[in-house]
Amino acid sequence: MRDSDTQGGGGMNFDFTSDYQPSWETDDVSIFRNAARKFLESEFQPHIERWTSQGFIDKAAWRAAGSGGFLCPSVPEEYGGGGGSLAHHFAWLEELERITLGAAFGDAVHSGICAHYLLEFGTEDQKRLWLPKLVSGEVVCAIGMTEPGTGSDLQSVKTRAVKQENGFLINGQKTFITNGQNADLIILVAKTDPEARSKGISLILVDMSLPGVSRGRNLEKIGMHAADTSELFFEDVLVDSDAILGGEEGQGFYQLMNQLPQERLLIAIGAVASMETGLDLTLEYVKSRRAFGQAIFDFQNTKHRLAEAVTEARVARVFIDDCVERLLAGNLDSKVASMAKWWASQKQNEILDLCVQLHGGYGYMSEYPIARMWTDARVQKIYGGTNEIMKELIARHL
Numbered sequence: 215m216r217d218s219d220t221q222g223g224g225g226m227n228f229d230f231t232s233d234y235q236p237s238w239e240t241d242d243v244s245i246f247r248n249a250a251r252k253f254l255e256s257e258f259q260p261h262i263e264r265w266t267s268q269g270f271i272d273k274a275a276w277r278a279a280g281s282g283g284f285l286c287p288s289v290p291e292e293y294g295g296g297g298g299s300l301a302h303h304f305a306w307l308e309e310l311e312r313i314t315l316g317a318a319f320g321d322a323v324h325s326g327i328c329a330h331y332l333l334e335f336g337t338e339d340q341k342r343l344w345l346p347k348l349v350s351g352e353v354v355c356a357i358g359m360t361e362p363g364t365g366s367d368l369q370s371v372k373t374r375a376v377k378q379e380n381g382f383l384i385n386g387q388k389t390f391i392t393n394g395q396n397a398d399l400i401i402l403v404a405k406t407d408p409e410a411r412s413k414g415i416s417l418i419l420v421d422m423s424l425p426g427v428s429r430g431r432n433l434e435k436i437g438m439h440a441a442d443t444s445e446l447f448f449e450d451v452l453v454d455s456d457a458i459l460g461g462e463e464g465q466g467f468y469q470l471m472n473q474l475p476q477e478r479l480l481i482a483i484g485a486v487a488s489m490e491t492g493l494d495l496t497l498e499y500v501k502s503r504r505a506f507g508q509a510i511f512d513f514q515n516t517k518h519r520l521a522e523a524v525t526e527a528r529v530a531r532v533f534i535d536d537c538v539e540r541l542l543a544g545n546l547d548s549k550v551a552s553m554a555k556w557w558a559s560q561k562q563n564e565i566l567d568l569c570v571q572l573h574g575g576y577g578y579m580s581e582y583p584i585a586r587m588w589t590d591a592r593v594q595k596i597y598g599g600t601n602e603i604m605k606e607l608i609a610r611h612l
């Protein structure tokens with residue numbers, strides 16, 4: 215049984231999981247979670263305000279997380295990793311939510327997405343070259359799908375990689391790229407054969423220090439202020455032939471489709487931990503704030519709304535844990551992952567909105583973590599495939 219100390223992220227008011235134990239939280243994962251929490255509270259939490267106002271997370275934080283063994287924990291030891299499973303990474307993501315930083319530290323992209331593209335599809339040389347550096351935090355990784363002209367309609371990307379005698383020449387532009395300012399490596403979605411629609415797409419490992427690569431603005435967002443989200447430009451960038459992920463052209467769309475359920479589940483996991491953290495902060499607040507001679511908590515409206523919200527958070531947790539178990543067993547399909555992504559992110563937004571409301575005017579003040587969590591949550595319904603696209607994917611199976 216998980217105790218509140220294991221799960222709480224610094225003393226929870228409401229223990230969401232004391233009578234519930236997901237199968238994926240093994241003893242080993244709990245030990246990792248405890249270590250992650252201690253690390254995050256001492257090394258990350260004190261810097262959140264500064265990172266939020268400067269618009270990016272210090273590169274040093276990546277190295278610190280790498281030195282602590284928290285990046286890419288599911289990478290096997292032969293590639294420098296901790297030899298754990300994705301469950302370790304999920305526990306780390308939950309702990310990031312508990313300190314209210316969440317996905318603003320773009321590690322779901324780095325460890326949860328990029329490392330797994332390399333592990334799943336990389337050649338042996340690509341794995342040996344990049345994975346140890348991703349694990350240590352020496353290299354920060356990004357994934358470049360979205361372009362100014364196309365997001366949801368991924369097959370319409372315009373970035374081109376034209377075969378040369380000695381490699382590929384890349385021209386194109388990406389936008390909204392998480393880790394865009396800090397990235398040393400990008401897994402770039404490019405067309406190697408524009409006539410071939412999905413079969414013409416390849417994923418290319420592009421070293422961000424190559425001539426012709428440049429970073430645009432660190433984009434100003436309405437939330438996730440600590441995250442560096444950027445435009446990136448590729449102008450006559452020459453990469454070696456062995457920069458194609460897996461070594462074979464035209465596999466990109468298949469590789470993307472294969473990994474998307476995992477990416478969508480990462481968003482859902484963050485959403486559930488965010489709901490729980492927001493509710494915890496709100497319970498603490500409404501029990502201490504007074505109006506009309508009583509605690510805000512004592513108004514029946516407050517109690518009923520919170521009773522509804524903790525019920526929804528529990529339903530979300532059980533559903534998402536089922537998805538985690540499916541993923542770990544290798545059978546999370548696109549339909550169920552899409553359900554998890556749209557529903558959990560929708561509930562996260564609804565619950566955080568309630569949390570802001572119950573904080574009154576203080577809920578609208580940036581210095582209150584609940585305000586930041588509310589603005590950070592909005593994008594969860596947009597990135598990783600919009601919630602409308604999730605419903606399209608589900609509907610295909612109806």
Ligand SMILES: Cc1cc2nc3c(=O)[nH]c(=O)nc-3n(C[C@H](O)[C@H](O)[C@H](O)COP(=O)(O)OP(=O)(O)OC[C@H]3O[C@@H](n4cnc5c(N)ncnc54)[C@H](O)[C@@H]3O)c2cc1C
Pocket residue numbers: 323356357358359360363364365366367389390391392393435438443593596597598599600601602603606
């Ligand atoms: C903070 C942030 C971080 C991001 N990080 C990354 C990253 O690291 N890498 C990356 O590649 N991208 C990233 N993105 C991009 C993100 O994935 C896209 O914004 C998203 O996929 C939507 O694409 P779009 O913005 O072009 O919207 P559009 O595709 O133009 O969609 C606009 C609207 O139309 C709707 N729509 C589109 N097609 C359909 C349809 N068939 N049926 C019904 N409705 C439809 C959409 O749901 C949406 O409501 C990030 C975005 C943000 C905001």
